[in-house]
Amino acid sequence: MVTLVADLGWAGLRFVEELGRMARFTAGIGSATVRRPIRIGRFVDELFKLGVLSLIIICLCGTAVGAVLGLQGYNTLVRFGAADSLGAVVGLALIRELGPVLTALLVTGRAGSATTAEIGTMVVTEQLDGLRMMSVDPVHYVVTPKALAMIAVMPLLSALFILFGIFGGYLIGVRVMGLDPGIYLTSLQDAVDFPNDVAGSLLKAAVFGVLVGLIATYRGYTTAPTSAGVSAATTSTVVIASVSILLFDYVVTALWGV
Amino acid sequence: MTAADDAHLAFDGVRMAFGDRRVFDRLSFSFPAARISVILGGSGSGKSTALRLIGGLIQPSAGRIVVDGEDITRLSERQMYRVRAKLGMLFQGGALLDSMTVFENLAFPLRERTTLRRAEIADRVHETLTAVGLRDADALLPSQLSGGMIKRAALARAIVTRPLILLCDEPFSGLDPISARRIEALLVEINRRFHITVVVVSHDISSTMRMASKVLVLLPDGAVEGTPAELQASTDPRVASFLNPDLDAAALREVGHVEVQPGPAQGASAW
Amino acid sequence: MQRSPTRDFVVGLFVLVGLAAVAYLSLSIGGVSYNGPKGFLLSCKFDETGGLKSRSPVVISGVKVGEVASIDLSDDYRARVTLTLDPVLKLPIDTTASIVTSGLLGDRYVSLQPGGDPQLLKPGDEIEFVESAVILERMLGKLIHNTDVGNGNAKSGQ
Numbered sequence: 001m002v003t004l005v006a007d008l009g010w011a012g013l014r015f016v017e018e019l020g021r022m023a024r025f026t027a028g029i030g031s032a033t034v035r036r037p038i039r040i041g042r043f044v045d046e047l048f049k050l051g052v053l054s055l056i057i058i059c060l061c062g063t064a065v066g067a068v069l070g071l072q073g074y075n076t077l078v079r080f081g082a083a084d085s086l087g088a089v090v091g092l093a094l095i096r097e098l099g100p101v102l103t104a105l106l107v108t109g110r111a112g113s114a115t116t117a118e119i120g121t122m123v124v125t126e127q128l129d130g131l132r133m134m135s136v137d138p139v140h141y142v143v144t145p146k147a148l149a150m151i152a153v154m155p156l157l158s159a160l161f162i163l164f165g166i167f168g169g170y171l172i173g174v175r176v177m178g179l180d181p182g183i184y185l186t187s188l189q190d191a192v193d194f195p196n197d198v199a200g201s202l203l204k205a206a207v208f209g210v211l212v213g214l215i216a217t218y219r220g221y222t223t224a225p226t227s228a229g230v231s232a233a234t235t236s237t238v239v240i241a242s243v244s245i246l247l248f249d250y251v252v253t254a255l256w257g258v
Numbered sequence: 259m260t261a262a263d264d265a266h267l268a269f270d271g272v273r274m275a276f277g278d279r280r281v282f283d284r285l286s287f288s289f290p291a292a293r294i295s296v297i298l299g300g301s302g303s304g305k306s307t308a309l310r311l312i313g314g315l316i317q318p319s320a321g322r323i324v325v326d327g328e329d330i331t332r333l334s335e336r337q338m339y340r341v342r343a344k345l346g347m348l349f350q351g352g353a354l355l356d357s358m359t360v361f362e363n364l365a366f367p368l369r370e371r372t373t374l375r376r377a378e379i380a381d382r383v384h385e386t387l388t389a390v391g392l393r394d395a396d397a398l399l400p401s402q403l404s405g406g407m408i409k410r411a412a413l414a415r416a417i418v419t420r421p422l423i424l425l426c427d428e429p430f431s432g433l434d435p436i437s438a439r440r441i442e443a444l445l446v447e448i449n450r451r452f453h454i455t456v457v458v459v460s461h462d463i464s465s466t467m468r469m470a471s472k473v474l475v476l477l478p479d480g481a482v483e484g485t486p487a488e489l490q491a492s493t494d495p496r497v498a499s500f501l502n503p504d505l506d507a508a509a510l511r512e513v514g515h516v517e518v519q520p521g522p523a524q525g526a527s528a529w
Numbered sequence: 530m531q532r533s534p535t536r537d538f539v540v541g542l543f544v545l546v547g548l549a550a551v552a553y554l555s556l557s558i559g560g561v562s563y564n565g566p567k568g569f570l571l572s573c574k575f576d577e578t579g580g581l582k583s584r585s586p587v588v589i590s591g592v593k594v595g596e597v598a599s600i601d602l603s604d605d606y607r608a609r610v611t612l613t614l615d616p617v618l619k620l621p622i623d624t625t626a627s628i629v630t631s632g633l634l635g636d637r638y639v640s641l642q643p644g645g646d647p648q649l650l651k652p653g654d655e656i657e658f659v660e661s662a663v664i665l666e667r668m669l670g671k672l673i674h675n676t677d678v679g680n681g682n683a684k685s686g687q
Contacts, residue, residue, distance in 0.1 A: 126350070127353050127356070130353035133313055134370065134371065134419075135342045135370070136366075136367075137339075
């Protein structure tokens with residue numbers, strides 16, 4: 001019993017220690033962002049790897065989620081004679097919650113784990129040490145472009161996810177269930193306003209981008225230099241990022257009043 | 259032996275420990291400029307650690323490290339960048355950036371750290387690649403290179419900035435005897451032509467004896483420093499048994515040192 | 530893998546498409562229009578707003594022409610509602626503003642009925658004719674009270 005408490009205590013201390021390390025890592029990224037040379041080329045490379053390569057997943061899943069919302073929403077609303085509000089229901093659900101959260105989770109799985117694996121492999125093969133020996137800061141050259149690209153990409157992908165979702169809902173509501181397309185769009189426009197809904201949605205996406213960017217790069221950077229280390233780091237990125245996304249979803253929602 | 263302040267490359271009373279594991283205690287030696295020096299030792303003797311200490315990638319628990327006459331022991335990472343401009347390092351696995359071609363890998367330190375123009379960089383890269391016999395491989399990716407080619411490319415990258423000191427971590431590991439000889443010849447040539455100080459970490463005794471001006475043998479209970487001739491003639495039983503693997507197993511066990519044969523197995527474990 | 534002009538182009542395209550999506554969401558769906566000085570401002574004072582919110586729509590004959598910019602308390606403890614409207618509107622000074630409910634239990638919005646006076650409202654003017662919101666509970670309460678009184682009179686009138 002006592003050892004259990006002692007173990008928990010040690011785990012707690014190590015957790016705080018880890019948070020401290022992560023904070024210093026984040027500060028390192030922050031200072032690297034403003035330090036010259038500004039690596040535009042690397043940033044664009046990462047935008048491609050994280051953003052463009054995630055497009056298909058985002059569009060497919062967005063449409064699917066929107067269609068499901070359309071289906072579920074219609075079946076429920078039609079009982080109250082409120083099927084005309086389908087556009088509003090689908091749109092609000094996507095904009096406020098499902099867009100940012102699902103996009104972040106999907107991106108974590110695809111781009112987040114790839115980032116961790118890439119950096120982790122560079123640790124194992126001594127490429128990061130190689131960079132240091134050439135007087136290039138690995139945080140500046142490898143980590144920062146990836147983290148910044150993740151933050152930039154998330155709101156863009158989230159907006160696309162939402163639009164594809166609205167389209168998916170449209171496909172079900174209008175094409176399949178026979179709702180009037182004008183009503184679908186109008187109910188959506190009336191229900192959604194910029195400050196509360198859309199701005200909050202973009203803010204959430206940006207916050208998630210920061211989270212995933214930091215967690216994925218940190219886990220890669222601190223990989224144990226063994227081959228098992230890389231897979232362990234990748235797994236922990238997905239787990240930690242997913243949990244953090246959902247926790248921060250609550251925090252941002254509560255603070256923003258969305 | 260203690261290191262004078264104007265020594266080229268020296269350790270003075272360096273202690274290095276990773277947690278509870280003590281790697282070496284009060285290690286002191288000095289290497290001459292513009293010569294090839296070798297750090298010999300078995301697995302786990304701390305030879306790669308010594309190299310990383312010289313490069314400033316890790317810092318010792320105690321003692322002083324002098325590189326090109328400067329005490330680098332307590333320098334910050336940012337300050338080390340200045341020192342590293344004088345260094346070039348050949349990592350055991352090459353550590354080439356795997357998303358770039360050989361040419362780009364060599365051009366990278368020149369672009370980052372010098373103000374050379376594009377044409378000048380191209381010239382320097384091609385000249386260096388020719389020196390290591392890889393002129394035709396400049397458009398290949400590291401994944402397309404053989405083990406020997408990776409080492410040569412990494413060697414080329416390490417010297418492309420014409421450093422003062424070249425550090426090599428087990429340059430012969432994982433190579434067949436012919437390729438290993440080729441690397442050895444390259445190191446000798448580089449040292450002769452560019453007057454670069456070369457520090458090699460190795461466990462291969464024969465090549466060491468051929469090319470080194472100074473040898474540091476890291477033993478479990480201390481270190482011995484000397485020229486190849488001095489070490490061959492040494493009466494110290496530890497040195498003798500280290501240099502002569504033909505001694506019977508009992509004598510080796512008595513000294514507490516197990517000789518490790520160089521070869522592919524060794525190279526693989528290094529990954 | 531290799532950096533190329535094609536890749537840069539693709540990334541640029543991606544960023545453009547993404548920003549366009551954000552813009553579409555914000556402007557078309559979110560409705561970041563009718564804003565600030567370009568809108569035509571009018572105010573009106575109500576006894577009861579009944580849950581009217583800022584950004585609630587302002588409607589003429591069912592067509593949205595603007596929204597509620599702000600609601601605050603006037604000095605005589607009535608609700609001063611400021612409306613921002615489409616600048617092309619020409620509203621007579623005897624226009625009426627009423628707070629109505631969409632459906633029975635829906636959101637509140639402001640409905641304007643233009644009058645017939647040749648004089649027009651200028652920006653910053655106050656709409657004089659108002660109908661405050663009807664609170665369902667009060668109406669029901671009155672109804673019940675009247676019924677009780679009716680019953681009471683009937684009883685006492687025995």
